[in-house]
Amino acid sequence: MSLDPATLAAILAMMAATVFTRFSGAFLVRRLKLGPGAEKALATVPPAVLMAVVAPTAFATGWPETIGCLIVVVAALRLSLLPAAALGVVSVALLRAASI
Amino acid sequence: MKDYAFRREAIDGFRAILPLIIAAAPIGFVFGAVATGNGLSPLETVLMSALVFAGGSQFVAMDLWTHPASWTALGFAALLVNLRHVLMGASLERSLGLFRPWQKLPTLFVMADENWALAEARARTTVLTPAYYLGLALPFYLGWLVSSLAGALFGALIGDIAVYGLDFAFPAVFIVLLTGFWKGRETGLVLAASGLAALTVHTLVPGAWYIAAGALAGIGAAFLPLAQKEQAA
Numbered sequence: 001m002s003l004d005p006a007t008l009a010a011i012l013a014m015m016a017a018t019v020f021t022r023f024s025g026a027f028l029v030r031r032l033k034l035g036p037g038a039e040k041a042l043a044t045v046p047p048a049v050l051m052a053v054v055a056p057t058a059f060a061t062g063w064p065e066t067i068g069c070l071i072v073v074v075a076a077l078r079l080s081l082l083p084a085a086a087l088g089v090v091s092v093a094l095l096r097a098a099s100i
Numbered sequence: 101m102k103d104y105a106f107r108r109e110a111i112d113g114f115r116a117i118l119p120l121i122i123a124a125a126p127i128g129f130v131f132g133a134v135a136t137g138n139g140l141s142p143l144e145t146v147l148m149s150a151l152v153f154a155g156g157s158q159f160v161a162m163d164l165w166t167h168p169a170s171w172t173a174l175g176f177a178a179l180l181v182n183l184r185h186v187l188m189g190a191s192l193e194r195s196l197g198l199f200r201p202w203q204k205l206p207t208l209f210v211m212a213d214e215n216w217a218l219a220e221a222r223a224r225t226t227v228l229t230p231a232y233y234l235g236l237a238l239p240f241y242l243g244w245l246v247s248s249l250a251g252a253l254f255g256a257l258i259g260d261i262a263v264y265g266l267d268f269a270f271p272a273v274f275i276v277l278l279t280g281f282w283k284g285r286e287t288g289l290v291l292a293a294s295g296l297a298a299l300t301v302h303t304l305v306p307g308a309w310y311i312a313a314g315a316l317a318g319i320g321a322a323f324l325p326l327a328q329k330e331q332a333a
Binding site for chain 2: 002003004006007008009010011012013014015016017018019020021022023024025026027028029030037040041042043044045046047048049050051052053054055056057058059060065068069072073075076077081082084085086088089090091092093094096
């Protein structure tokens with residue numbers, strides 16, 4: 001159970017960076033008087049961030065992932081979160097196995 | 101009566117996050133295995149998971165790891181990878197009306213893609229309570245610590261998790277949540293802009309810039325129809 005000083009310093013620097021990113025957005029919003037434009041921009045954050053996170057998997061990883069994403073979109077219209085996501089995981093596992 | 105409501109909310113939160121805890125466990129395990137492979141001790145591995153608690157930046161740090169570790173390079177990399185948290189926190193703050201000031205600190209400290217997305221989805225349909233968020237975030241946090249410790253101790257035993265498709269669990273959950281934010285054509289425009297910008301930047305620029313680029317492009321696109329209407333009027 002060793003704790004190297006350089007490693008500890010790196011971990012603390014990473015913590016400082018993530019704490020800064022996690023706190024600064026909420027801190028700024030609390031201090032600003034938001035107009036309708038800013039409200040609208042913030043309301044757009046969830047879909048915009050989720051799409052940006054998902055985009056490389058959906059369009060730039062491979063056919064199993066692209067098809068899997070399509071299956072999840074269709075499944076999400078009918079099913080709740082867990083079954084729709086599980087269906088996607090199973091589809092991707094099968095498609096990957098099939099395309100070896 | 102109040103205790104009952106608290107427990108009910110916390111259990112609801114836990115139910116929502118449970119599949120993501122299961123999906124994150126192998127990823128935490130892999131992180132632990134990679135970290136010990138890079139020469140980190142189990143204590144250092146768990147310390148990073150506990151204090152940084154941001155999987156993407158932890159894996160990037162493993163890619164950049166040197167001996168001795170460079171705190172400037174790793175701190176800057178973590179800053180870039182987690183820039184999206186600035187937007188996420190700004191958005192989440194609007195849903196924290198029921199939270200006392202001291203509750204907001206731990207809430208933001210453990211804000212990760214998974215519990216943030218579920219909290220935002222909850223706030224869209226009903227009110228986000230501290231109990232619900234606790235039920236989401238605490239088990240997810242502990243799960244990440246336990247799985248990275250397990251990976252640090254027993255990492256040599258694992259095979260390739262891609263075989264089980266578990267790495268697809270996160271995109272799949274995000275897509276389901278995404279459909280919940282659909283509000284018609286305007287959302288389509290946001291998604292198209294975000295996806296296109298994220299893909300372009302992902303192809304051209306190494307690192308995690310694509311998330312910030314996609315998010316900003318999506319937000320920008322939200323204002324396009326409005327601007328056109330104003331011009332027409």
